[in-house]
Structure formats: C-alpha cells, structure tokens
Amino acid sequence: MCQIAKLEIQGFRAFGAKRQTLAFPSPLAAVWGANSQGKTSLAEAIEFLLTGQIVRRALMASGQDEFADALRNAHVAGDVPTYVEAEFLLPDGATRKVRRTLKSDYGKKQDCESILEIDGKAAPENALQALGLGLSQPPLRAPVLAQHTLGYLFSARPQERATYFKALLEVHDLETFRNEVASLQDQIKQDAGPLVAKLETAATIAVAAPYLNPLLAKAPDAAAMRDTLSTAMGQVILAGGSAAPDGYQERLAALEALLGEKRAQTFPMKAFERKPLPSWAAPSAEQYAKLERYVAERAKIDEETRRLTKLFREALAIPGLKDAADPLDCPLCASPQSLTPERIAYIAEKLADTDEFRRAEADARAALAQIENALGNLAKGLQEALPLFLSSPSRFRRARGFRVERIHALLGPGAADDISAWLRAARTLARSYGKAARLAEQLNALAAGHAADLDQLTGAAALKQGVLTLGPAVEDFARALADYGPAQEAVLTPLTAQVDAASETTGWQELIDIARDDNGLGQALIERSAIAELQKELAQALKQIDKGNEAVLDDKFADLSNSVETWWDLLRPGELSFFSAVGPRPGARRTIDFKAGLAANADRSDAKLRDVIAVFSQSQLHCLGLALFLARALHEGARFIVLDDPILSSDEDYRAYFNTGVIEKLGALGVQVIILTQCQKTFKDLGQRYMHQNIGMLQIVLHNPAEGSSITNSADDLEAMLVKADTLARGAHPDLHKQAGSVIRDAAERFCKEVLVADSRAKGDKTASIGDHDGKTLGQLSPLVEPLLAKDPSHPGKLRTIGGAVNPAKHDDAVPAGGVLKVAIGDLRYLKKTYL
Amino acid sequence: MSASNLQRLLAHLKPESLAARLVAARIDNEGGEPKEVLGSIINARLHELKRKHVPNRET
Numbered sequence: 001m002c003q004i005a006k007l008e009i010q011g012f013r014a015f016g017a018k019r020q021t022l023a024f025p026s027p028l029a030a031v032w033g034a035n036s037q038g039k040t041s042l043a044e045a046i047e048f049l050l051t052g053q054i055v056r057r058a059l060m061a062s063g064q065d066e067f068a069d070a071l072r073n074a075h076v077a078g079d080v081p082t083y084v085e086a087e088f089l090l091p092d093g094a095t096r097k098v099r100r101t102l103k104s105d106y107g108k109k110q111d112c113e114s115i116l117e118i119d120g121k122a123a124p125e126n127a128l129q130a131l132g133l134g135l136s137q138p139p140l141r142a143p144v145l146a147q148h149t150l151g152y153l154f155s156a157r158p159q160e161r162a163t164y165f166k167a168l169l170e171v172h173d174l175e176t177f178r179n180e181v182a183s184l185q186d187q188i189k190q191d192a193g194p195l196v197a198k199l200e201t202a203a204t205i206a207v208a209a210p211y212l213n214p215l216l217a218k219a220p221d222a223a224a225m226r227d228t229l230s231t232a233m234g235q236v237i238l239a240g241g242s243a244a245p246d247g248y249q250e251r252l253a254a255l256e257a258l259l260g261e262k263r264a265q266t267f268p269m270k271a272f273e274r275k276p277l278p279s280w281a282a283p284s285a286e287q288y289a290k291l292e293r294y295v296a297e298r299a300k301i302d303e304e305t306r307r308l309t310k311l312f313r314e315a316l317a318i319p320g321l322k323d324a325a326d327p328l329d330c331p332l333c334a335s336p337q338s339l340t341p342e343r344i345a346y347i348a349e350k351l352a353d354t355d356e357f358r359r360a361e362a363d364a365r366a367a368l369a370q371i372e373n374a375l376g377n378l379a380k381g382l383q384e385a386l387p388l389f390l391s392s393p394s395r396f397r398r399a400r401g402f403r404v405e406r407i408h409a410l411l412g413p414g415a416a417d418d419i420s421a422w423l424r425a426a427r428t429l430a431r432s433y434g435k436a437a438r439l440a441e442q443l444n445a446l447a448a449g450h451a452a453d454l455d456q457l458t459g460a461a462a463l464k465q466g467v468l469t470l471g472p473a474v475e476d477f478a479r480a481l482a483d484y485g486p487a488q489e490a491v492l493t494p495l496t497a498q499v500d501a502a503s504e505t506t507g508w509q510e511l512i513d514i515a516r517d518d519n520g521l522g523q524a525l526i527e528r529s530a531i532a533e534l535q536k537e538l539a540q541a542l543k544q545i546d547k548g549n550e551a552v553l554d555d556k557f558a559d560l561s562n563s564v565e566t567w568w569d570l571l572r573p574g575e576l577s578f579f580s581a582v583g584p585r586p587g588a589r590r591t592i593d594f595k596a597g598l599a600a601n602a603d604r605s606d607a608k609l610r611d612v613i614a615v616f617s618q619s620q621l622h623c624l625g626l627a628l629f630l631a632r633a634l635h636e637g638a639r640f641i642v643l644d645d646p647i648l649s650s651d652e653d654y655r656a657y658f659n660t661g662v663i664e665k666l667g668a669l670g671v672q673v674i675i676l677t678q679c680q681k682t683f684k685d686l687g688q689r690y691m692h693q694n695i696g697m698l699q700i701v702l703h704n705p706a707e708g709s710s711i712t713n714s715a716d717d718l719e720a721m722l723v724k725a726d727t728l729a730r731g732a733h734p735d736l737h738k739q740a741g742s743v744i745r746d747a748a749e750r751f752c753k754e755v756l757v758a759d760s761r762a763k764g765d766k767t768a769s770i771g772d773h774d775g776k777t778l779g780q781l782s783p784l785v786e787p788l789l790a791k792d793p794s795h796p797g798k799l800r801t802i803g804g805a806v807n808p809a810k811h812d813d814a815v816p817a818g819g820v821l822k823v824a825i826g827d828l829r830y831l832k833k834t835y836l
Numbered sequence: 837m838s839a840s841n842l843q844r845l846l847a848h849l850k851p852e853s854l855a856a857r858l859v860a861a862r863i864d865n866e867g868g869e870p871k872e873v874l875g876s877i878i879n880a881r882l883h884e885l886k887r888k889h890v891p892n893r894e895t
Contacts, residue, residue, distance in 0.1 A: 174841050180870040181858055184878050187871075219889065530885035537881065541855035548848035548855070552841060 002132035002639045003027060003672040005089045009045045011073050011082035012102070014038035016708020022698055023713070027640075027672040028663065029696030031711075032683035037702045038709030039676040040146060043644040046674075047142040049084040049100045050133060052114045052125070056148050057106065058139045065108040072105050075706040088131060096131055136636055140164060143638035147645060150625040153594075154613055158585065161592040165582070165632060169556050174549045181542060188534055195517060195524040198510035205507040207239045208232035212511075219525035222518075229515045236508060252515050255508065262503040267410060268400035269499055271389035272492050277481055278381040280474060281374060282467050287367040288460040291450075294364035295459050297357040305350055309358070312351045322348065361454065368451040371463065375444040378474070382437050385481055387488065390430055407491065410498045418490040425480075425487035432480040436473040443470055557583055560631060567627035570661035571654055576600065577616070579624055580609055594624065619651050630662070633671075640672035649679045659685050667693070676700075688771045691757075718754065718832055721747035722825055729821040741806040741816040744824050745778055748802050751828060752781035755835055759788055778803050791834060798827040854881060 007022040009015045015038065022031070022042075033039045044054045048071065057067040072082045085099035096119055103113040116123050118131070128135070135141040140149050153161055196216075203212035211232040220228065226248060233251040234244035240258045245251055263269045298306070311332075316322050318331055324344060327337040383391050389402050397403075407419060443466040450457045500506040514521045561581040568579040580597035596615050597607035612624060626646050633641050647655045659682065666673050677683055687697045699720070702709045712720050721743055728740035753773045760768035773781065782799055789795035805816060805824040842863050849856040857877050865873040 171841055174845060177842065177845075177859070177862055177870075180862075180874055181855075183871070184874055187875060188878060188882070526886050526889050529889045530882055533885050533889075534878065534882050537854045538878070541853065541858060544849055544853065544855040545845070545859070548845045551848045552844045555844060 002091065003089050004046075004086050004640055004674070005095060006087040007046070008085040009042070009083075011076040011080050011708075012041065012045050012048065012084055013071060013073060014041035014702060014709040015045070016073055016706065016710075017076045017080045018707065018710070020709065020711045022696075022711050024672070024674070024696045026694040026696060027670070028667065028686075028690050028693055029674045029698065030683050030686040031674065031676045031698045031700055032680065033676070033678060033700035033702075033709075035678055038700045039678065040644060041709060042700060043144050043146050043642050043676055045084045046086070046642050047144045048102075048114070049086055049098065050128065050135060050142045052100060052116070053112065055139050055141070056146075059148060059152060067106045068108045069105045071102055071112055073708055075708070088133070090131065098128070098131070098133075132639065134637060136632065137164070142642075143633045143640065144642040145626065145629045145644060145646060150622065150629065150646075153625060153628055154621055158591040158593060161594075164628075165560060165592065169553065169560065171549060171553050171556070174552060178542070178545050178549060181538070181545060185535065185538055185542075188531055188538065193524045193527070195514055195521045196528055198514050199521060199525075202232070202507045202511035202514060205232075205236055205511065207235040208507070208511060211235070215521075215525060219522055219529060222522055225518050225522050229511075229518055232511060233515055236511060240505075248515075252512065255515075256512055259505055259508045259512065262505050262508075263499050264400070266499045266502045267406060267495065268389075268397075268402045269492075269496065271392070271397065271400065271402045272387050272488060274387040275381075275384040277385040277478055278377065280378045280381065282471060283367075283371045283374070283463060287371060288464060290360070290363040290367040291457065291460040291463070294360040294454070295457060297360040298455075301354055301357050305354060306357070309351065309354045312347050316344075316348060316351060364454060364457070365451060368447050372444060372447045372451065375440055375447060379437060379440045379444065382433060382440065382474070382477060385477075386429065386433055387426075390426060390433070407495060410502070411491070411494055415491065415494060418487075418494075422487040422491045425484040429477075429480045429484045432473070432477040436470070436477040439466070439470040439473050442466065553584070557581075560635075563631035563635060564624075564627045567630045567662065568624065570665060571623045571627060571657050572620070573657065573661075574602070576602070576604070577620065578604065578607075579612065579627065580607065582628075594628075596620075619648060619654070622648055622651070623654060626658075626662075630666075634669065638671065640674065641666070642674045642676070644676045645678060646675065647677075647679070647682065652681075655679070655682050655685070659689060663690070688769055691769045692766060718747055718750045718836070721750060722829055722832075725821070725825055729818055729825060734815040737815050737818060737821060740821050744802065744821060744828065745806040747828055748799070748806070749776070749778045749781055751832055751836070752778065752785040752799075755785050755788055756781070758836065778806075789831065789835060795831060795834070798831060802827055857881075 004024055006024065008019055009022075010019045011017060022029075031039065031042065044056070047054055054067075054071070057070070060066075076082065082102040083099055085097060088096050088098060090096060097117075099117045099120075101115045101117070103115050106112045116125060116127070118127055136143075140152065153164055156164070199212060199215060203209050203216065205212075211228050215225070215228060219225070230248045230251055233248075233255050237244040237251060237254050237258060240262065242254060242258055245254055260270060315331065321328060321331070321339070321344065324339070324341060327341070328339040328344075329336050330338040389397050404419065404423065408416070411419065443463070446462060446466055450463075496509065497506070500508065561583070564582060565579060572578070576599045578597050578599070580595040583593055583595060585591040585593050594612040595609045596612040597604060598610060598615060599605070599607040612621065616624065626643070630641070647658045663673060663686070675682075675686065683697070687695060697713070697717070699712045700709050701712070712723075725740045725743040725747060728736045728743060731737070731740075750770075753770050753776075756773060757768045757770055760772075782803055786796035786799060789799060802824045805820045807814075842859055846856060846859045846863065849859060854877075858874055861873050861877045862870070
C-alpha cells in the first residue's frame with residue numbers, strides 16, 4: 001500500500017501564497033467545496049505532483065495555448081514558490097516526501113517544467129515508480145478522475161479508447177514475440193546448397209532422370225545413393241555411345257573422359273583448367289646463416305689443406321694405418337717406411353682442423369638444395385596456376401581450336417564485355433607471370449651455381465637480394481590471379497553451358513561432381529528435407545501463435561468487461577439497461593466499443609446489445625465512466641484514487657449506491673479514496689456513514705482570489721463553527737450577534753454529541769455516531785453530557801452557562817451581548833480542548 | 837517483456853508443439869537475446885528432423 005498521508009499545496013492554480021495542508025487520517029477522505037472554490041485545482045495538484053502536467057491541457061489540443069501561465073496562481077508574488085508536496089505512507093511503514101516545484105509555467109507553445117524531489121533530493125521521474133507510484137498510459141496517467149476526464153472515453157474516438165486501456169489490454173509483448181518467431185523463417189530459409197543444385201541439373205539428363213529425381217524426393221542411405229549414382233552414370237555413358245565399366249570409380253573416370261571428348265568436339269574447355277597457386281616459402285634466415293657460416297669456416301682453413309682434406313680422409317681410412325705403431329710404406333707413392341707414426345699423427349691433426357669446415361660445407365649444400373627445390377616448386381606452381389591456354393604454346397591452342405572468335409561465336413554479342421574483361425585479365429596475368437617466372441628462374445640459377453661451385457660462394461647477399469625482388473613479383477602474380485578468377489568464371493560458366501548444350505552433355509559435369517561427393521550429396525539432401533519440414537512446422541507455429549494471441553486478447557477483454565461490470569452493478573444494480581461488455585470492433589481489434597444491454601425482463605435474458613453512446617443517458621454514461629476508471633485503476637495497481645464529483649448531484653439513487661457499495665468495496669480492496677464533491681448531501685452522508693472509519697472530512701473555500709483557496713478540517717466541525725461564531729460576534733450589528741448566538745448553540749450541540757459518541761465508543765459501541773443524536777436540542781443533550789464533564793466541578797456549569805447565554809438568540813426581540821457571546825465561545829473552546 | 841501474456845499464450849497452445857516450445861523458451865529466458873533463445877529451439881528441432889529423415893544415417 002502506498003497512500004497519501006498528508007498533502008501540502010502552495011501557489012498552484014486556485015491555491016494562494018499561504019501553504020494549505022490536508023491531513024488524511026485514514027484511507028477515506030471527503031472534501032466538500034461549493035462550485036469554483038478550488039476542488040478541481042486540488043485534484044489537478046495531485047495530478048501535477050505525479051505527472052508534472054495537468055491532463056486538461058492535453059485533452060484540449062486545440063486550445064493548448066490558452067493554458068499559458070495556467071499553473072501558477074496569478075495573485076502570488078514572484079518569490080513565492082509554486083509546489084505540491086505529499087507525504088506517502090509506504091507498505092513497509094516508512095514515509096517518503098515527494099515534492100514537485102514548478103520551474104516554468106506552460107507557455108503558448110511550450111510545456112511547463114518542474115523539479116521533482118524525494119525526501120528533499122532531486123529525483124528522476126522514474127523514481128516515482130520505484131516508490132509504487134506507477135502511472136498509466138497517457139493521456140490519463142494519474143489515478144485522478146475529474147469531470148473533464150470522466151467523459152474522455154465517450155468523446156474520444158473508438159481507436160483512442162484502446163490507448164486508455166492499453167495497459168489492461170497490452171499485448172505488445174506478444175506482437176514482439178510473434179515478430180521474433182516470424183524472423184526465424186529468414187534464418188532457416190537457406191539455399192539448397194551447390195550439391196543439391198547440381199543434382200537438380202543432373203536430373204535433367206533424360207536417361208539419368210528416372211534414377212536421380214527420386215533422390216530429390218527422399219534421401220536414401222549411403223549404399224543406395226551410390227548405387228543410384230552408379231546406375232545413372234552407366235546410363236549416360238551408354239547413351240554417349242561408350243560401354244559402361246562395372247565399378248563406381250571406373251564409371252566416374254569413363255564419364256569424365258567421355259565428357260572431355262564431347263566437349264572438345266565443340267570447344268577445348270580443358271584449356272581453361274588451372275591449378276591453385278601453391279604457397280611459397282622464401283629462404284629462411286637459418287638457411288642464409290648456414291651459407292654465411294660456411295664462408296666463415298672456409299676462411300679459417302688454407303686452400304692447400306682443403307684440397308688435401310679428401311686425400312687425408314681416404315688415407316686414414318686405410319685399415320691399420322691410423323693406429324700403426326711402426327712406419328709404413330706410403331700408399332700413394334709407395335715410398336718405403338715413409339709413413340711414420342709421427343707423420344700419421346700430423347695428418348690426423350690436420351684433418352681434425354677441418355671438421356667444423358666440413359660440417360659447415362655440408363649444411364651449406366643442404367641449404368642450397370632446399371632453396372633450389374623451393375624455387376623449382378615455385379616456378380612449377382607459377383606455371384600451373386596459369387590456365388592451360390596461357391601456359392601452352394600457341395600451336396597447342398591453334399591445334400585444338402582455342403580461338404577467341406570461337407568463344408564470341410558461341411556466346412553471342414551479349415558476352416562481348418565479359419570476353420573483353422577476361423582477355424584484359426589474362427594479359428595482366430601473363431605479364432605478371434612472366435616477371436615472376438623470370439626472377440624465379442634467375443634466382444634458381446644463382447642457387448644452382450653456388451651449389452655447383454661452392455668455393456666461389458662469397459655469402460648469402462646475392463640470394464637475399466634476389467629474394468627481395470622475387471617476393472613482390474610473386475605477390476603481384478597472386479593478385480593478378482585473384483582478379484583473373486572472376487573474369488574467367490564470367491566467360492567460362494556460360495561457355496560451359498553452351499558447349500554442353502552443343503555437345504548434348506548438359507548436366508554431365510554436375511553428375512560427375514555429385515558422384516565425386518556422394519556422401520556430401522546425401523547430407524545435403526537430408527538437410528534440405530529437414531529444413532523444408534521445419535519451414536512447414538514454423539509456418540504452422542506462427543498460425544497457432546496468431547490464434548493464441550487473439551485468444552489472449554479476448555481473455556483480456558473478458559477480464560476487463562467483468563471488472564467494469566462489477567463496478568457498474570455496484571453503481572446501478574438491477575437496471576434493465578445495463579453495461580454489457582467492452583469489446584473490440586469486428587475486424588479492427590484496436591478499436592474498442594462499449595456495449596449496452598437493453599432488457600425488458602428483470603433477468604436480462606432478452607437483452608439486445610447496442611453501443612452505449614447511442615442508448616445510455618448522461619447519468620448512465622457518467623456511471624460507466626466511473627466504472628471504467630475504477631476497473632482500469634484497480635487493474636493497474638493504483639493504491640489511491642482521487643474522484644472529483646464522481647456522482648452527479650441529481651443522481652440521488654446512485655449517490656447511495658456509490659456511498660455504500662463502491663466505497664466499501666474500494667475499502668475492502670485496500671484502496672485509499674479521496675472524494676471531492678460539491679454535494680452537501682454526499683459529503684454529510686459519507687461523514688456519518690464512515691465516521692467509524694475515521695473518515696477525513698475537509699472543506700475547501702475560496703473567500704478571496706488573492707488569498708487563494710483554503711482548507712479546513714471539517715472532521716473538526718466544532719472548531720469551524722467556533723471560528724464562524726467568533727467572526728460574527730466581532731461584528732457590531734445586532735443581527736450578526738443573533739447569528740453568532742445561533743452558531744454557538746449549534747456548536748454546543750455538536751460538542752455534546754461528540755462527547756456522547758466518544759463515551760459510547762469508550763464503552764464498546766464501535767458503531768456510535770453523531771447521527772445517533774440527530775434532532776436533539778441542547779436542552780436535551782446537556783443533562784446527558786454534564787455528568788461526563790467530571791474533570792473539574794466547574795465544567796458542567798460552563799456548559800449550562802453557554803446554553804443560557806445563547807438563549808436570547810432564539811427570540812426575535814432579544815440580542816445577546818457581544819461580551820456574553822465571546823465568553824461562551826471561550827468556555828466552549830475550553831471544554832472542547834479538555835474533553836475532545 | 838511481461839511473462840504473464842506469454843503464460844496466457846502458452847495456455848492456448850498444444851503442449852510440446854513447436855509454438856509451445858518457442859513460447860516456453862522465451863518465458864524461461866526473459867532477458868535473453870531473442871534470436872539466440874528462439875534460434876536454439878529451431879536448431880534443436882532441425883537436428884531432430886534430420887535424425888527422423890534418415891534413420892540409418894548418422895547426422
């Protein structure tokens with residue numbers, strides 16, 4: 001529960017510079033005020049506090065500029081702030097002060113501005129929601145029902161009524177959800193895939209169609225798939241005039257060969273074939289380092305030693321020579337005893353000195369071999385990346401009939417631009433190939449030269465420089481190749497179709513492609529079938545969701561109708577013309593109609609339905625407006641409502657129903673109700689009926705526009721009477737004294753009644769009320785009350801004296817003296833203070 | 837997004853239908869990215885359908 005405990009208003013519309021305070025001691029309060037005393041200003045003050053606006057301006061769209069400077073009281077001095085402040089009682093028992101101060105008033109064209117504070121600190125607008133002060137949809141956002149808002153629904157277009165009930169009928173989230181589901185259709189709408197497309201093309205081959213078409217209807221298992229494709233290939237080969245071999249792979253190869261032959265009779269399509277450009281790894285830093293190390297190690301050993309190294313190694317390899325203890329004959333020149341152990345040791349020492357050199361030499365040779373190999377592969381890869389018509393000699397092309405004129409003839413004049421673009425790309429490709437191939441060949445020759453005559457190697461610098469030149473050339477070729485691909489495809493695709501048509505091989509290539517990837521085709525067909533079924537299921541799901549969404553909206557309309565009907569029946573029970581339903585207009589679910597039932601029988605069994613606007617009286621429309629407001633406010637969780645003259649003064653019957661059934665139900669639901677009324681009867685009836693609930697009774701009066709509306713607490717009616725009596729007693733005219741005497745008598749009677757009610761309640765009679773003593777005079781009441789004035793022996797006497805003092809006022813010829821009246825007022829105030 | 841409307845919608849749908857599965861997933865993942873939440877249901881159903889189409893084939 002979030003309810004208003006206290007309200008303060010200053011400078012807002014009818015309220016003047018003096019701050020006015022309304023305390024609400026219970027969840028029920030009635031504020032009485034005659035016409036033009038500030039009741040609507042009070043309702044709008046609460047509206048302004050919650051929304052920062054007054055809805056009356058929004059509803060009068062054509063006259064909004066007439067609300068310029070409408071919020072601030074015209075008579076309030078400039079330095080007096082205009083604000084509305086409320087103390088809210090929260091469910092946890094805490095109180096929070098919410099204050100809205102007007103910063104700038106409405107202008108002719110602009111909105112007003114205000115500052116919202118909670119407990120003295122500036123707060124954003126959404127902070128109100130956090131306090132449980134949630135607002136409804138615009139324009140009627142606050143739970144305040146005023147005369148100008150009560151009729152809104154009936155003056156608004158039927159489409160706008162939907163906005164009023166938007167929160168009740170809100171299904172925007174369902175529409176969002178529906179759109180989210182609908183967008184899934186795009187998500188699962190995908191191409192059948194290249195393999196399925198190829199199957200569809202292959203199935204156009206007349207002799208293969210009987211075998212391939214069933215695949216499109218249902219994917220078989222892997223073995224059946226292979227059998228089917230094998231049969232289809234066999235049929236095509238036979239139809240092509242060849243004998244079909246037995247095996248699957250054999251049939252595939254035979255079909256490829258047959259296709260090549262047939263195509264070649266029309267055009268040498270093979271000339272377009274090319275391989276992907278393989279990646280090329282430039283020589284590594286390690287390889288360069290090996291060459292440099294070899295050059296460095298070589299410098300450490302003299303040429304003579306290097307020259308003799310092989311000879312030394314061969315000599316030491318002679319069995320028994322290395323470990324000989326005695327001189328041996330020289331194996332080279334046969335000098336006797338010339339190889340002494342000392343000389344053998346010398347040779348071994350010299351050989352050992354060349355170990356590092358020999359290892360560096362081996363590494364260098366290996367590195368050069370790797371570089372040569374890589375460059376060779378590069379050269380081969382560059383060439384193979386070219387289409388065959390570029391990499392082959394011109395006589396090859398001529399011999400096979402590869403002529404541009406032939407391509408023009410096959411494709412027709414419409415392909416001229418594509419053919420020109422393809423030729424330009426081919427020329428660019430050929431140029432870049434020439435440069436890269438030449439550099440690769442030069443570099444390969446350099447590496448081969450190094451390997452052949454290692455002694456002449458002076459370092460890796462020349463190779464490095466060559467690679468630095470070759471690298472960009474290879475990159476240029478790769479770019480040219482990337483540009484060439486689409487250009488060739490633009491010619492090759494239609495050319496293939498033409499050639500296949502001319503050679504009657506349409507669909508053969510596709511049959512070969514799917515036969516090469518039969519497993520992939522199987523997966524693609526399964527995917528295709530599953531997606532097709534899923535699309536059907538999703539379409540069905542969308543229909544179900546659409547139907548479900550409509551059912552949800554129907555449910556919500558039914559809920560709303562039931563809720564409005566509940567309040568209507570409380571306001572106007574048993575009428576033959578009654579509210580029947582809130583419903584969408586057929587075919588326009590955002591257009592709301594209010595239906596009335598017109599019955600001739602008490603049980604309403606024969607009711608005819610009509611639009612309420614056409615058949616309801618003003619009084620009925622008024623009640624329906626109230627019922628609609630209550631249904632909406634309750635549904636949206638309003639914990640307090642403000643009703644400005646909810647019942648027409650002339651509607652005596654419905655006032656009683658409102659004061660009983662409606663107020664009691666709202667109380668039972670825990671809703672705080674603040675009723676503003678100009679109807680004295682309503683006000684008094686509420687005061688008497690709900691005194692036991694400690695109803696707040698307030699009055700609003702506007703004595704002087706410059707001072708603004710003022711609030712008095714009428715629950716303290718006695719004080720109001722005393723104030724009035726005091727004012728009259730101060731006057732000089734005898735008639736005023738007579739009136740003062742009459743008011744003092746009424747006040748004394750009121751004092752007695754309140755003392756008696758308080759005594760009865762103290763004794764356990766919780767239903768005791770002022771009304772129990774209606775019609776009793778002061779003379780009758782005083783004896784009953786005097787025994788209760790026991791706090792001082794003088795108190796009963798004061799009451800008796802008051803009665804005596806005001807007696808002359810009852811007679812036409814007797815006028816009470818001013819002093820007597822003032823003493824009586826003082827005594828009565830004293831007794832009130834002591835006993836109430 | 838208010839779950840109450842979706843709960844009402846769910847009550848109007850055939851249990852275990854694709855529509856009901858989509859609504860239930862949206863309710864269970866109120867703050868989730870709709871495309872992911874609903875997409876996971878669609879993917880799961882696609883997987884089921886693939887299995888159904890070729891019982892003898894691993895999908």
